[in-house]
Amino acid sequence: GAVVSQHPSWVICKSGTSVKIECRSLDFQATTMFWYRQFPKQSLMLMATSNEGSKATYEQGVEKDKFLINHASLTLSTLTVTSAHPEDSSFYICSARDPGAKNIQYFGAGTRLSVL
Amino acid sequence: GNSVTQMEGPVTLSEEAFLTINCTYTATGYPSLFWYVQYPGEGLQLLLKATKADDKGSNKGFEATYRKETTSFHLEKGSVQVSDSAVYFCALSAVGSGGSNYKLTFGKGTLLTVNP
Numbered sequence: 001g002a003v004v005s006q007h008p009s010w011v012i013c014k015s016g017t018s019v020k021i022e023c024r025s026l027d028f029q030a031t032t033m034f035w036y037r038q039f040p041k042q043s044l045m046l047m048a049t050s051n052e053g054s055k056a057t058y059e060q061g062v063e064k065d066k067f068l069i070n071h072a073s074l075t076l077s078t079l080t081v082t083s084a085h086p087e088d089s090s091f092y093i094c095s096a097r098d099p100g101a102k103n104i105q106y107f108g109a110g111t112r113l114s115v116l
Numbered sequence: 117g118n119s120v121t122q123m124e125g126p127v128t129l130s131e132e133a134f135l136t137i138n139c140t141y142t143a144t145g146y147p148s149l150f151w152y153v154q155y156p157g158e159g160l161q162l163l164l165k166a167t168k169a170d171d172k173g174s175n176k177g178f179e180a181t182y183r184k185e186t187t188s189f190h191l192e193k194g195s196v197q198v199s200d201s202a203v204y205f206c207a208l209s210a211v212g213s214g215g216s217n218y219k220l221t222f223g224k225g226t227l228l229t230v231n232p
Contacts, residue, residue, distance in 0.1 A: 093159050105220055108159050109159040
């Protein structure tokens with residue numbers, strides 16, 4: 001199946017710093033990617049929809065200035081957690097929609113963010 | 117709005133036992149239905165899918181049938197293995213008019229543990 005690469009898989013940072021997470025579709029062009037947050041033992045919460053060449057669409061309650069999303073090419077979307085705080089510690093997962101495969105979403109392996 | 121309700125876990129089975137994880141949904145239009153699996157510390161992997169009523173998705177011995185009349189998509193496997201231990205998520209994708217972004221709506225997940 002299609003492959004979505006997410007990097008880094010694990011990051012530890014100090015409070016107040018910013019962290020960038022990359023999501024790449026390796027063998028298809030993804031005009032739409034999605035960013036999720038997952039708390040321990042819970043389901044995935046959609047944070048935002050990333051559209052290539054346009055602004056991301058954020059879900060209600062998600063701070064767009066806190067979680068910056070850039071989708072500069074058809075194969076890359078980035079999520080930057082700005083001025084991270086301990087409460088931002090979580091598992092972040094991206095997915096990419098494959099328009100050539102009936103719009104199935106393929107997921108990255110996730111990034112575990114720990115803010116000290 | 118759209119919603120997915122799946123059987124709460126955890127589910128603990130012995131190897132070679134029969135597995136059923138129930139999933140029902142509420143949606144407008146004609147959604148596609150999915151089962152995703154998440155192994156510890158990893159992202160989600162698509163397990164199987166069904167895009168229209170009466171379709172049966174199958175993969176790795178798992179099956180699920182899209183039942184429009186009962187709005188269900190129950191996951192089954194005839195003989196589970198220890199390696200099937202994971203969290204299973206039922207999900208739907210909105211399909212139809214209105215410029216849908218094909219957002220996925222997830223159930224809360226069911227933890228399956230298979231003992232030798």
